[in-house]
Amino acid sequence: MRFMVIVKANRDTEAGQMPSTDMLAAMGKFNEEMAKAGVIEAGEGLHPTVKGARVKYASGAAGVTRGPFKLTSDLIAGFWLIKTASLDEAxxxxxxxxxxxxxxxxIRxxxxxxxxxxxxxxxxxEQEERTRAYAAKK
Structure with a gap:
């Protein structure tokens, strides 16, 4: 099973505050452990919403709102894509x-x-398989 692990944003991440060297080292060690176990497929931090945009679709048109966005529980600061046998393992x-x-x-x-x-x-x-094969070549 594959799971998206969504890291929620907070005031620090939205302010663009970078993690400390100690936190980067701890996260690097954790990611390395997951890699050695064959769990991690991808994982990245995201820039704050001031550098982002939202696209909302309505009546055949797409409206765009550029960040920053109000700090709410739906903002994302980063993610992992992991593969485990179950939700409990994730x-x-x-x-x-x-x-x-x-x-x-x-975790979703x-x-x-x-x-x-x-x-x-x-x-x-077949279309899905072609798309994945094409993406894998990039």
């Missing part, structure tokens, strides 16, 4: 992440091709 790994007190993450399972059932026709499945 939770076990993330409980070891070296975050400061008050930090919050969210990523849909797999088979989750879409009959709606994913053979033609759509």
């Amino acid at each position: 939770i076990s790994w993330m409980k070891r992440a070296p975050f400061e007190p008050g930090a919050e993450i969210e 399972q990523v849909f797999a091709v088979e989750d879409f059932g009959e709606a994913l026709t053979p033609e759509l499945r």
Whole structure:
């Protein structure tokens, strides 16, 4: 199973405050442990929302709002994409992440091709496979 681990933003991340050397070292060690165990597929921090935008779709048009955005619980400061046997295993790994007190993450399972059932026709499945193969070459 694949899981997206969403790291919630806070005042420091939204202010563009970079982690300390100690935090970077601890996070690097944690990421290395996950890599050696074959768990991590990707993981990155995100710039604050002042450098971002939101696109909202309505009535065939797309409206754009540039950041910064008000600090709410839906803002994201970073992510991991991990692969584990279960949600419990994902939770076990993330409980070891070296975050400061008050930090919050969210763990969400990523849909797999088979989750879409009959709606994913053979033609759509082939298209998905072509897209993934193309992306893997980049």
